[in-house]
Amino acid sequence: MTPLISTERLINALQTHGVRLADPKAGLASRRGGAGPSDHKAITLDGMTVMVPVHTAPAFESPYVAEAPDDAGNSRILRDNVAVGAISFPKRPRFYDLSTADGIPYPKIAVLHGRDVLATTVLQTCVRYQSRTKTCQFCAIGQSLAGGRTIERKTPAQLAEVARAAVELDSVRHMVLTTGTPPGRDRGAAILTESATAIKAAVDLPIQAQCEPPDEDAWFTRMHDAGIDTLGLHLEAVTPSVRARIMPGKAQVPLSRYFDAFAAAIAIFGRGQVSTYILAGLGDTPDAILTMSERLIGLGVYPFVVPFVPISGTPLESHPAPTPAFMDEILRPLSAMLREANLLAADIKAGCGKCGACSALSTYERRPAA
Structure with missing residues (x-):
């Protein structure tokens, strides 16, 4: 129809x-x-x-x-x-019916996102989550752990086993490794690196890793050398006042550090292979998001703008979602900027931007809205 x-x-x-x-x-x-x-x-x-x-x-x-x-x-x-x-409705993945060698059901290790993306949160805890003065107000990272739907720490061996099965049984084409932020200066880069090393030794699968910017840029080389193909350093919000209100702990990593990290990561991973997640509807205006996106595109960073979704059980569960018109006001000009810069979702090797299922952005890129 x-x-x-x-x-x-x-x-x-x-x-x-x-x-x-x-x-x-x-x-x-x-x-x-x-x-x-x-x-x-x-x-x-x-x-x-x-x-x-x-x-x-x-x-x-x-x-x-x-x-x-x-x-x-x-x-x-x-x-x-x-x-x-x-x-x-997509069919249930076949790999969901299996368990690891140590008896953990595969869906507790990694799950299917979209149609062909395997995704996991390697560390299902975060140094910021337990403190309401530090936690990201939209985050539900602890809910699936509390509900018994996942385990706290996925080992490299478990991830490699599940990734291989997902490719063989369900034709998975790329994988996302994200993590809660652990204590320490690497902000999760270390566990993502060891996880990618094990996965790539087991199966040829493009990988995106996502974490806060580590304090040392040398981690970007280590991550790339481990087989990580693309990197996500997620801003979530773009205005300092909104960042401080919505994610008071994460906002302590200043925007200046993000942009230093973007530049350093682009030099390693390449133009278009570094991205950032921006949640539209948290308080940033369309102009603020588009201005930030223009700066990111100039660096070669793909700004993946998605509508904020109020998740039950989080401090923002009653926060309104953005309107369709609000999203159109952002995504229509943003897609034009991306096409002009030839920085397109289709050219990303792995990750959220390539999948595109959480936003209409890639659809605007392919078929500009009238």
Whole structure:
């Protein structure tokens, strides 16, 4: 069927409003809690895999409803009982049915994001999380651990075992390694490096690593030498006042350090292979996000702008999600800037920007909105 609105705007609408599931069983394979995308479910829309909120407060009141899927997993999105798009639900990955040599179910080690991305939080704790004066107000990293859906520390051997199975059984094409921030000056770079070394020894799989900027730029060379292909250094918010309010602990790492780290990392990983996550809707204006994005693009850093999703159980669970119009106001000009700079999601070797399922940005890049 032909969507009543453009695919780009429909994705914006579904990711900001969320989706109600007519069949609750369709949400069984969704993501609850954890390091994100949390409280989401993957759908396939117009040939693209999109992560949409299904367990958030806005989703429970969303005007968008996903019909119960048929036996092949096909469904439709309805608004006011009118179909606005055809979707399907991806099948449960086959590697989810296995356990590691030491008896841990594979989904507790790593999970499928989008359609073909394996993702894990290597360390499911963070030095900032237990303190409400330091924690990122949007973060749910401890929820999946408390719920028994993951383990605190994934060993290199476990990650290598699961990665190999995900490639062989489910044709996974790239992997994301993220981490809570541990104590110490490397801010997680060390455990990401040892994890990547083990994975690359087991399977040829492009890897993105994500952490706060380590204090020493030498870590970027070590990470690259370990087989990490792309790097994510995530700003989340771009205005100093918003950063201080929303993530008081992480904001202690100043923007100046981020930009020094971006420049040093680009020299190692290459233009377009370093990215940053920006959550739109936390208080930054569209102009502030676009101004920051222009600076990042000038360095060769890909700004992956996604809509903020209020996660249940976090301090921002009642914070409103951005509107579809707000996201369009950012993503339309941002995609034009990226096309002009030839800095495109399709050219990223691994990671969130390449996957693109948490934002309509890559869709705007491919098909500029009218």
